[in-house]
Amino acid sequence: MRVCLEKLEKLKLIIRMLRSVLVAYSGGADSSLLLKTASDVLGRNVLAVIATSPTYTKSELREAADFCKKHKIKHQVIATEELNNPHFTKNPKNRCFYCKDELFSRLKKIAKAHNIKYVLDGTNYDDRLDYRPGATAKEKHNVRSPLKEAKLTKQDIRTLSKEMGLSTWNKPSLACLASRFPYKSAITENALTRINKAEDFLRKAGFSQVRVRHYNSLARIEVPKDEIRHFLTLDKTKIVHKFKKLGYNYVTLDLEGYRSGSMNEMIN
Numbered sequence: 001m002r003v004c005l006e007k008l009e010k011l012k013l014i015i016r017m018l019r020s021v022l023v024a025y026s027g028g029a030d031s032s033l034l035l036k037t038a039s040d041v042l043g044r045n046v047l048a049v050i051a052t053s054p055t056y057t058k059s060e061l062r063e064a065a066d067f068c069k070k071h072k073i074k075h076q077v078i079a080t081e082e083l084n085n086p087h088f089t090k091n092p093k094n095r096c097f098y099c100k101d102e103l104f105s106r107l108k109k110i111a112k113a114h115n116i117k118y119v120l121d122g123t124n125y126d127d128r129l130d131y132r133p134g135a136t137a138k139e140k141h142n143v144r145s146p147l148k149e150a151k152l153t154k155q156d157i158r159t160l161s162k163e164m165g166l167s168t169w170n171k172p173s174l175a176c177l178a179s180r181f182p183y184k185s186a187i188t189e190n191a192l193t194r195i196n197k198a199e200d201f202l203r204k205a206g207f208s209q210v211r212v213r214h215y216n217s218l219a220r221i222e223v224p225k226d227e228i229r230h231f232l233t234l235d236k237t238k239i240v241h242k243f244k245k246l247g248y249n250y251v252t253l254d255l256e257g258y259r260s261g262s263m264n265e266m267i268n
Helices: 002-018 029-045 058-070 095-113 125-129 134-140 154-163 189-203 225-233 236-245 262-266
Strands: 021-024 046-052 075-079 118-120 211-215 218-222 250-253
Touching: 002 029, 002 154, 021 029, 021 095, 029 046, 029 058, 029 154, 046 058, 046 095, 058 075, 075 095, 095 118, 095 134, 189 211, 189 236, 236 250
Parallel strands: 021 046, 021 118, 046 075, 218 250
Antiparallel strands: 211 218
């Protein structure tokens, strides 16, 4: 815990030196700790911006807005238009770059309108180990990542968030719904809706984490490995019926269990 607190103090120092910030806020554990800390340090000199689009669930938008209201943090919601960009919808390996490029470009304009010099995101220290093409867009727009700069890992963030009484301390990792598609498989609003409904159906069955990987007529379900036994106790007929109603002809369970970025395993 001592090391976590030392990192938290470093995070506060970094934020204090920035004086005023706009935080790209997703509602996840990482950006929630960043936003709350920024608010504690800079007060009214913090603006949270929440992006919404068909690639994210409405529940995530609602939870993010509720967090800001609870902690009395200024915020605004913007609708992003990545589905209008063919570079994004064609789903290349660097798909995330095009989404983040649009987002950060717009956030920089909002920051300028509010006389805010710095835009921050919730990238943590562990993220440096993952394939993240969106990081190129972050560098292009000079977006800062104070959690990463303070070397705060995901576990550090959960530990500190729990200590601070943040409801997001054990929130499952978030990822946009576009991450459910194999690379080069076209991303459509209709398919995003199908995935959203399928995951919501399974989430209500009590799983802590769910991913429905989308292969057109086939769905590959990922739940945490230690919750596969629970999945096997469910009425599979109801699951199959629901998924077929959504347009899937085949429904599979990944026996390796949930793992973040499993689609990156297919990158050659």
